[in-house]
Amino acid sequence: MKTRQRNIGEEQVLYPNGQPVKAVITKIKSVDKGRTKGTLEEYNIDDYGVTQDFFYKDGISPELTEQRYSRSMIPPEYFSKRAKDFNWARYHENTDVQKGIENSFIVHFSEYRRQGRGLYISSHTKGSGKTFLACCMANEIIERYGISVKFITVPDYIELVKEKSDQAREDILRIKDCALLVLDDIGAEGEGKGWITTAVFRLVDFRDKHILPTIYTSNYEMENLPGDERIADRIIGHSVPLVMPEYSVRRSEAKRKTEDFLKGILKEPAASGQAPPNIW
Incomplete structure (x- = not known):
């Protein structure tokens, strides 16, 4: 059984954060890998932009899939x-x-x-x-x-x-x-x-x-x-x-984000052509 044919430009309700938002279909691609058949769909959400691809299996409506995500x-x-x-x-x-x-x-x-x-x-x-x-x-x-x-x-x-x-x-x-x-x-x-x-x-x-x-x-x-x-x-x-490996991804990511933040802050004066302020 196939799901209803959907078209680019149609609106669809998604649940990216557990809450319903309206999205517009921007791309549809068929998938047929043996037992895995369905469509990959890309959306545009206001104030968010283009989403990653969502996969919908043939025989299961996108609406039902989204409900299951939200629940x-x-x-x-x-x-x-x-x-x-x-x-x-x-x-x-x-x-x-x-x-x-x-x-x-x-x-x-x-x-x-x-x-x-x-x-x-x-x-x-x-x-x-x-x-x-x-x-x-x-x-x-x-x-x-x-x-x-x-x-x-x-x-x-x-x-x-x-x-x-x-x-x-x-x-x-x-x-x-x-x-x-x-x-x-x-x-x-x-x-x-x-x-x-x-x-x-x-x-x-x-x-x-x-x-x-x-x-x-x-x-x-x-x-x-x-x-x-x-x-x-x-x-x-x-x-x-x-x-799992005994390695803290959380701490590693936190350290990387802190380093990136500091790099951005320290580069700002140089990028603007101004000398860093002297606080001493």
Whole structure:
């Protein structure tokens, strides 16, 4: 089944930051790579400019795809990121194994899904790119397979459980039952109160029993997760480990941005032909 034919110049509603905005189609390109068939579309958004290409799979309407993006709860800074946006070269070491697992999960997701098998992305180093990578893959899955995806951190999930409102209960059910869940920062609950451990266990156990794949990110190795051993046992049973390099991308990027900022500031007087002001 093909989606409705769309034309250059038509308006489309996008959700670049989780909020609807009107965009105009500026380019359309057909894609036919075996099982992957659809269109790549480029848009122009007022006060933003030309977007990156959006992929829409045949048989899944762009409107439905955009709704799934908006409901995924993926953080806004990662909303438009895809696998091509994740730069493995910045780690300055061989990452062929990690790249192979990433590619396998995206390309062969149907098989992973059939087995309820997910990924466990870990590193001891904070800011190593675990969450970024998980979101890039989740966005690819939404594009290619048109399924429901949810993202939530463990601390946020605990707060949701604590609410005990009707809306919270509905949100928890959607998180438990979605086709792919990104559960960020597993292990952050540590040796917490009994009800916290129970809440996390029930989520992990539900997805394990219902054969639903989950991407976990963590600062702990699977075998060394703190807390209830039953949680680690279920994760180990249905997760492929993806161990990130022990390198802080976040700190490296912060350092680079600071250096670029200083270079720009220090060049300004020279560019204007004025001597730098003397403050002494």
